[in-house]
Amino acid sequence: MKALVIIPAYNEALNIVNTIESLKKDCPGIDYVVVNDCSTDDTEEVLVSHGINHIKLPVNLGIGGGMQAGYRYAVQHNYDITVQFDGDGQHNASYIRDLIRPVENGEADLVIGSRFIDKEGFQTSGMRRLGIRLLGAVLRLCGHVKITDATSGFRAAGKDVTEFFSRNYAQDYPEPESIIASTLSGFRVKEIPVIMNERTQGVSSINAAKSVYYMIKVTLAILIYKLVGKKWR
């Protein structure tokens, strides 16, 4: 099956080349596309000078709109599987095969790479873990799905989910929202254990002050998804 790795990138000039190198080393021959979300640093120059396959958004859309551009690209080029892989070095390319396998075998439609199943590697701060736990509880309550790492951006989606995401994708904090949208739409979501790294360069898009707001917003979003019951498919 034809797989595409989508790498959202915003101001990742320092990381992106390493990310692509590790991807090529661990998954030789896999297709990829970087989505440059209108970076303000010289990410674009780095992408062009290294001949990295990429989409250049003319205005900043945020992670949701950027990923959706990648999903639309995948649909246009008829890929069977898409993998979201962050450009900041947090994700290990060596797990991409594991992530894809359940989709290939028809066991799941959306596969999330979770840090918290085997509890190995970078585990983030205690407060964040608590937040992620809470989100997991909300997801279990509303979506009847067991998710230990709802905010993980390391995930593989089958063809139908990719097509679904290319039409409907949460925009602001899309990771947990896309899980609830998928389960409510009848897709099978599965988690597998992965090991993540601490980011090497740059800062997380979510700082301490924003975390509380993030939690409230995402929880509300999940509840609203459940409440509105919109036909997403």
Place this chain on the structure above:
Amino acid sequence: MMTTLFRTILIILVLLYILLIILLMRKGRMSLKYSLMWFLAGLVLLICAIFPGIIRFFTHMLGIYSETNAIFFVGVIFLLLIILSLTSIVSGLNERLRSLTQTQALLEKRVRDLEAAASDKENKA
């Protein structure tokens, strides 16, 4: 009880407000589609100011103490509705802008790829 002074001020303000809408539309700064709800709000306020009997009737029916409060009540309801519709408009615009941005980016990539392929061919020839 609405005093004549208050009614006069209200009428003058509403007329100024309608004038402002017309001015914005003439300058092309407001489209007809979105001006309708503002016109409607102004019209309702104007009618209430000119014929206080309507407001008096509603005030008694709803058990509001003063007619001035009833005017405010009507105004706030209208504002809420208009703001809600604005949020809906912004959401729609946001959606379209995002879709356009993505489509443009995907096309830009295709053009870039086609140009690269064309220049490759040229170099080989």
